[in-house]
Amino acid sequence: MKIVLATGNAGKLAEMTRMLQGYDAEVVRQGHLGIDSPAETGLTFVENALIKARHCAERSGLPAVADDSGLAVPALGGEPGIYSARYAGSDAGDAANIERLLAELSERGQGDRRGTFHCVMVYLRHAADPAPVIAHGSWTGRIVETPRGHHGFGYDPVFEDPELGQTAAELDAPAKDARSHRGQALRALIQGIAAEVAG
Template identity: 55%
Template structure:
């Protein structure tokens, strides 16, 4: 399939953690982060993960002239009505660090019982052949878990250190990158996207 072996594809992300994960997940592909091509990030004005992923893919394809793969992902906490959601990366404000966002999340969950802390990581992937592609390929997946009070683990990024993975009995940040990449929302969405690309003969 050309998507996997021949095309150069711009990855519409400047997040170093995401770039590292995609390069590990797509090690046989010619994936180039948009930062290496001088692509200026677009403003994420969408109200949903899907809208933001489309905005980012179109922006990267337009500026690079290449097919683009965009990810929009975040943490959805049920008791907080889906927050942090699409503003997960800037939950505590523009320029917030991962720790700032975690601190705000834990404050918001203060007093909430363990069995009410259900959450999931959501990932939407969008592949656009070019900036004017009328039929982008879209895949969406989620990774179920819950939020713990104490950050554990040194791996991962974002909210990984407070996201409890029940089947592994640890947080996402305590998983090795290899194990995380078999379980994560990003892996699930990517597997789905590749199937869709094959079906569309990309």
């Protein structure tokens, strides 16, 4: 069974492929099929994940998996939320997004540095699937004042796991996968579609 992963991120493809080992599933990235990314016009992680999965399923004629994820900080009214990847602007990179997050927390946070990563993953059997499989994972921690670590991406260097006392960027891949929002969502999604991809 071939499944399209609605992302241009090679790391996500490798992670999904690794976690689907033992199942009768081949995961291909949308770019390998010449599929572009749609505009993310939803107002929630669920809506954006569905938009991306439906776009890929329509253009490929194959089942599709998509995720949408981000960091929600209560002291900032839930920001950056669905705008996490472009918090400092549409062309901003990780460093600029982190810089804005830390500046906003310094100005508006009032000492509350809690943050939660959310990841929603969806699986569509076809573009008109009326009952998509939807999985959610979350990871709550603390936003540190100074970036630490060199692994991962996004806000990982400033997101500290409270139990480990390490940022996500200080964790190796297996340790991060075991705790992260994306790891949780992916395991739940695989459980939800296991019968369909059983070898």
